[in-house]
Amino acid sequence: MSYTNYPTGSGARNARTSFEFGRTHVIRPKGRHLATIVWLHGLGDNGASASQLLEPLPLPNVKWICPTAPTRPVALLGGFTCTAWFDVAEISEDSPDDLEGLDASAAHIANLLSTEPAGELLAFPCCYTSKKGSLTSSFLPPLFPPQTVKLGIGGFNMGAATALYSATCFALSKYANGNLYPINLRAVVGLSGWLPGTRSLKNKIEGSHEATRRAASLPILLCHGRSDDVVAYKYGEKSAQALASAGFRNIIFKCYDGLGHYTVPREMDEVCSFLASRLGLECFR
Helix, strand or coil, rough: CEEEECCCCCCCCCCCCEEEECCCCCCCCEEEEEEEEEECCCCCCHHHHHHHHCCCCCCCEEEEEEEECCCCHHHHHHCCEECCCCCCCCCCCCCEEEEHHHHHHHHHHHHHHCCCCCCCCCCEEEEEECCCEEEEEEECCCCCCCCCEEEEEEEECCHHHHHHHHHHHHCCCCCCCCCCCEEEEEEEEECCCCCCCCCCCCCHHCCCCCHHHHHCCCCCEEEEEEECCCCCCHHHHHHHHHHHHCCCCCEEEEEECCCCCCHHHHHHHHHHHHHHHHCCCCCCC
């Protein structure tokens, strides 16, 4: 899917770059469909690889959607072209954020969730006019009626960074470009990743009562290995601290001694337990 222009609520107002997303892989629920989660692969990987990680998980109520990032030059790799959710020069607090790329990926993920038959979309304050010219409502109704299916985002490496960025969009009710973020997220998971946009996040959320409420309501699980030599452990820890400082009160940070930049069964067990408890799912072991 190519993104060159975004309608209101789905990304950049005037996109300057075309983002061609790759193939999306879907794992259907093996039981009653209670949750849909978009899972994002790491830098240079693809949705097929992510689906192989998720297929064996004992969560029969989850539909997994595993998209593939656009192929693009990445400054961190000296301009080498590979799949990446956004451009990044270095992983540090001082590195500039590719907000255009982040918005494009967050919008693509939101679109995947919003087209779910059981998707939960937010209602936004507005006014609209009836055929008779009278003001009929102060809220834009959701595109779908209320549903029991819950929506979440998770990811590894750069996918985790994009998932966390989506969490901040949910809290602020908008993307960095100002357009409305339409998805009612119920859980976010980030493995071996980091949080983009940390410098201004706290001030943005503290400046809005609604953003503070949303941030406090969203469960987030972060996991990181102490021996990670790709995304250093300190960035995972600092990301958790930055989220907590900004008002994300429902956050869990798990660290693993001896774990490098990869996943292990006990970490995925933690993911399953977290999703099952927060989203009311069955979990068979």
